[in-house]
Amino acid sequence: MRAISRIAALLVPLAFLPVAALAQSTADQEAKNRAANIAAWPDAARTLFGQKTAPASMQARAIGSYARGCLAGAEALPVDGPSWQVMRLNRNRNWGHPALIDYLEKLARDVPRITGWAGLLVGDMSQPRGGPMLTGHASHQIGLDADVWLTPMPRGRLDREQRENMSAVNMARSDWRDVDPRHWTPAHTRLIRTVAAEPKVERIFVNPALKVALCREAGADKSWLDKVRPIWGHNYHFHIRLACPAGMASCQGQEPPNFGDGCGAELSGWIERQHKAIFNPPKPRPGPKPKPKPPMSLDALPPECRQVLVSR
Numbered sequence: 001m002r003a004i005s006r007i008a009a010l011l012v013p014l015a016f017l018p019v020a021a022l023a024q025s026t027a028d029q030e031a032k033n034r035a036a037n038i039a040a041w042p043d044a045a046r047t048l049f050g051q052k053t054a055p056a057s058m059q060a061r062a063i064g065s066y067a068r069g070c071l072a073g074a075e076a077l078p079v080d081g082p083s084w085q086v087m088r089l090n091r092n093r094n095w096g097h098p099a100l101i102d103y104l105e106k107l108a109r110d111v112p113r114i115t116g117w118a119g120l121l122v123g124d125m126s127q128p129r130g131g132p133m134l135t136g137h138a139s140h141q142i143g144l145d146a147d148v149w150l151t152p153m154p155r156g157r158l159d160r161e162q163r164e165n166m167s168a169v170n171m172a173r174s175d176w177r178d179v180d181p182r183h184w185t186p187a188h189t190r191l192i193r194t195v196a197a198e199p200k201v202e203r204i205f206v207n208p209a210l211k212v213a214l215c216r217e218a219g220a221d222k223s224w225l226d227k228v229r230p231i232w233g234h235n236y237h238f239h240i241r242l243a244c245p246a247g248m249a250s251c252q253g254q255e256p257p258n259f260g261d262g263c264g265a266e267l268s269g270w271i272e273r274q275h276k277a278i279f280n281p282p283k284p285r286p287g288p289k290p291k292p293k294p295p296m297s298l299d300a301l302p303p304e305c306r307q308v309l310v311s312r
Helices: 001-014 018-041 045-050 099-114 162-165 186-196 208-217 265-279 304-312
Strands: 062-067 068-072 084-086 118-124 147-151 201-206 228-230 237-241
Touching: 045 304, 062 304, 068 304, 084 099, 099 118, 099 147, 099 186, 099 237, 186 201, 186 208, 186 237, 201 208, 208 228, 208 265, 228 265
Parallel strands: 084 118, 201 228
Antiparallel strands: 062 068, 118 147, 147 237, 201 237
16 A cells, blocks of 8 residues: 555656656656667667668758768658669668768659660668768768669669569679670760769769770860779669769868879779789688778767758
8 A cells, every 4th residue: 555655756846747747757868868879779780771661850950071981861762763763672771861862863864865764763762860881881871972774774664573582783804804785875975974073073983994994985085084983782773973063071081182183093003903802813812811891989979970860
């Protein structure tokens, strides 16, 4: 009986609290619990961001740098547009800063005129709140990166199974020194040249073999190729990276390209290193294998990213 009386005494004050105050108290406690859970996982940034299936209800901001940051107020690129289709839907990586969404939709609308294709197949962009990913990319963390397939969009609509399992076309020749003429067309060059001409675009990444073709097909004006940088992979798609939106102090961009068109010795070096890595890789050193690099910790990201994680 005494125990019941004590419980009743504890409940009586709550009965006189306004409903709004109770709701706010509960919400505050939930926020504290979420923050405590995050603090308990200092080395699991990719797990924490990978678990988020919806964006943070905050003002749209790219926070940090392309490979060390997060994204507030993300928008999703619709999985179907008049001239685009999003691929690999199960990954839930069709999110970006509104500036990226607007740019991709505009680019896709222009693609039939530029290339004669029906449209674009869009690959990975960012997670709903950006941040490190469990698999795949080191960048794509602040909602300003997007992978666009080099395979033209089919005239018909792909179903979900096709979007998960359809393979993109490898544009590199079998020796990885140039493009495969069976698949690469002048339309690819026109598309990448058009993207490079956009002032909002900061970088474009392609496989070294693809840049060989772009340098050859650019003609006398190679100035646009300073944005087009060779990098491993990227033989199935090209990577578009937008510059930080104007006035967004939370976003850390890259230095403007100041290294020329990159069509000379630099590109030759990339081609030779790639060829050696594929066809004559170094033998593994004797002894124990080196320990893998630990995953990025939450502490390595800008402090604002904690708020992005706990936000509703």
